[in-house]
Amino acid sequence: MPTSEDYKGQVPAWCPGCGNFNILSTVKEALVELGIEPWEVLVVSGIGQAGKLPHYIKCHTFNGLHGRTLPVATAAKLANNSLHVIAVAGDGDCYGEGGNHFLHAIRRNPNITMFVHNNQIYGLTKGQASPTTAQRTHTKIQPYGVLAEPMNPLALAISQDCSFVARGFAGDQDYLKELMKAAIAHKGFSLLDILQPCVTFNKINTFKWYRDRVYKLEGEYDPSDRLKAFERSLEWGDKIPNGIFYKNERETLEEGIPAIQEEPLVRQKFSIEDVKHEIEKFY
Amino acid sequence: MANTVATGAALGILDLGLEAFRNVIRKAFKDKGEEVIKDNIACAEAGYHYARTNCPRCEAFGIREPEYRRLMLIDGVHAIGMGAVMSGCKFYSGYPMTPSTGILDYMASRAEEYNLVVEQAEDEIAAINMAIGASFAGVRAMTGSSGGGFALMVEGLSLAGMTETPIVIAEMQRPGPATGLPTRTEQADLLFVLYAAHGEFPRVIFEPGDPKQAFYLTNKAFELAEKYQIPVFIQSDQYLADTEWTYEKFDLENIIYNDYRLREKDLEGIEVYKRFKYSSTGISLLAIPGEAGKHLVVADSDEHDEEGHIIEDSETRIKMVQKRLLNKLPLIKKEIEPPLLYGDSSPKIVLIGRGSTYGVIKEVVDTISKDHKVAMMHFSQVYPLPERDKFDYIELLEKADLTICIENNATGQFAKVMKAETGFEFSHKILKYDGRPFTIENLKEELHAYI
Ligand SMILES: Cc1ncc(C[n+]2csc(CCOP(=O)(O)OP(=O)(O)O)c2C)c(N)n1
Ligand code: SF4
Ligand SMILES: [Mg+2]
Secondary structure, eight states, X not given: OOXXXXXXXXXXXXXXTOHHHHHHHHHHHHHHHTTXXXXXXXXXXXXXXXXXXXXXXXXXXXXXXXXXXXXHHHHHHHHOTTSEEEEEEEHIIIIIITHHHHHHHHHHOOSOEEEEEEOSSBTTTTSBOOTTSOTTOOOSSOTTOOOSOOOOHHHHHHHTXXXXXXXXXXXXXXXXXXXXXXXXHSSSOXXXXXXXXXXXXXXXXXXXXXXXXXXXXXXXOOTTOHHHHHHHHTOOSSOEEEEEEEEOOOOOTGGGOGGGSSSOGGGXXXXXXXXGGGGGGGO | OHHHHHHHHHHHHHTOOSHHHHHHHHHHTGGGOHHHHHHHHHHHHHHHHHHHHHSOOOOTTOOOOOOOOOOEEEOHHHHHHHHHHHTTOOEEEEOOOTTTHHHHHHHHHHHHHHTOEEEEOXXXXXXXXXXXXXXXXXXXXXXXXXXXXXXXXXXXXXXXXXXXXXXXXXXXXXXXXXTOOTTSOOOOOHHHHHHOSSSOOOOEEEOOSSHHHHHHHHHHHHHHHHHHTOEEEEEEEHHHHHOOEEESOOOGGGOOOOOOEEOGGGGTTOSSOOTTOOOTTSOOOEEOTTTSTTOOOEEESSOBOTTSOBOOOHHHHHHHHIIIIITHHHHHHHTOOOOEEXXXXXXXXXXXXXXXXXXXXXXXXXXXXXXXXXXXXXXXXEESOOOSSSOOHHHHHHHOSEEEEEXXXXXXXXXXXXXXXXXXXXXXXXXXXXXXXXXXXXXXXXXXXTO
């Protein structure tokens, strides 16, 4: 069985007090509790403070480009569907630069997990508005405040029938761990949006701000009801629900591809002898 | 069936016999059953006999009944696709864009038979990042597009360069800028593909002259991409993509396949696996994540250390640039074959071409060689330019009176590359940028100005 020690990576270069530390230690605990060994998991990340996460744990890592986690993660899963594939990105990375990939990952439904460190700001580039920054928030680049309305990633995902949609909070690690475990265990594309205070550049959405507002979806809440889930995903402001909003175990991308039904692509031996007859088709 | 009657009649007018056409009908309607075949053959015969009885025999084209041989018929995109399949490519991602779509079509049509994963991406950015993701995860991967789509892939190209992820990219040119002439041909993306992407990393560009070269060069592209862990381009254009050529055969004995991907047993004895371990060749062991025992595979688009983790210090940076780029370059250059010389072996006139102008330049050389000491110098392995030790092509060019570079673009891009890389300047250029391929007639006409 793996231990936390097995997942110990480099020393994080985040600001002291950043919500990312909580997410980092929770990811490790979730993986350990699920009994997943470091060599069985691939973390694909983008660029941003969130994107540095895989350097701070120990597992297979592809830290690619800003916004491009999902195409890499999806294809890696298709090439080797025996790996657990987790994509990690910031709100700017996943919902802004990579917004198109997000929509299409929901449609394709690969069996991968998406953790979005949603700090409602661009942390790494020092405090510009992200797609989830509240309207009228002032930044250096938005002197009149952000004019656009914030995006609602959960509502968007539910509207597109995303296979698993949840929200957690970096300030409630016990619950976050349960959500992470459920997201990883879920078969299909699972989105876990994590409220992550950025203590340096987001002075509005602080630990306290979130703590005063978050609450758990009730025990009797039924995540299979899509309309209800959509309705609850619209709640934001004084009350912010956390939990699994929606679950629909539909066919995964991998299940629809004949080539990988018996064995992962990566284990299939190639021999030129097996394909030589292709040439006959051109006579 | 009207088509069949008409074709039969045309054969009748030309007095060419019907046997070949009967075979074509049998093949074309194989799936539709005997009945359909019989009826169509009857139609062909009816048309044929009508023409033989009622029309004068047409002498106009000097066409004679050929000697029938069993030949291959293949165009550029199919040759590239088949080259990929026979090189062990297992993953192809792309977004439709003429004239590259044929490769995506072909790969999808073979997915079931050869266990390939073929994905239509949401855009070209996704397409290249998917190919990189699949390759990182351990399978041979390829993507393709035309210039506009490749423009979107450029950051991904740089990612392949930084993470040393093997990848083959087909860049099928059409005339630009922007949407340009979507269904026409041009060779105006050479400098773009050569300089695309920020930062410095090795790349190789092949430009096949015909489908046979396209087949072998695609195979070589995979070999070099995997061996050196670099992006390799098959650059071509609409003209070659869609032109069908006939061949006796492709010699499949010449296909290269070396598996450079390492699994658990290949890594025995290695204490700590480091994906980017420094080496004199610049090549580090390429392990498959999850198939390499407990070894971990880490790659980063940030500058990184030997293990693949993000760094900032200048010492590591320098060593990584040396490893990734400077150590590999001379080795890669040695892999590049010299240009093909066709015609006179010490020519006074040299017609230089690359890529799809191969056929037309060759024919022009044939037609003028009785009056001139002329040769074609054709480059299909365009970048890096070949070394001069196997064939000193620069010396040959220097000895000629006329060196005419023939390109399907407005500025002579290959001539610029040649000047920049070797210092040699062609004496003349013949350029065509109307979106159409050269024909023998117009090339000969242009040549009249010089010879
Ligand atoms: C193509 C590209 N554009 C811009 C950047 C610069 N950049 C890096 S991270 C980032 C935004 C970071 O915000 P987010 O994704 O929310 O991550 P955070 O740092 O907040 O965790 C930007 C704009 C980049 N690296 N690549
Ligand atoms: S800038 Fe914000 S998100 Fe980045 S490390 Fe500091 S606190 Fe965390
Ligand atoms: Mg952010």
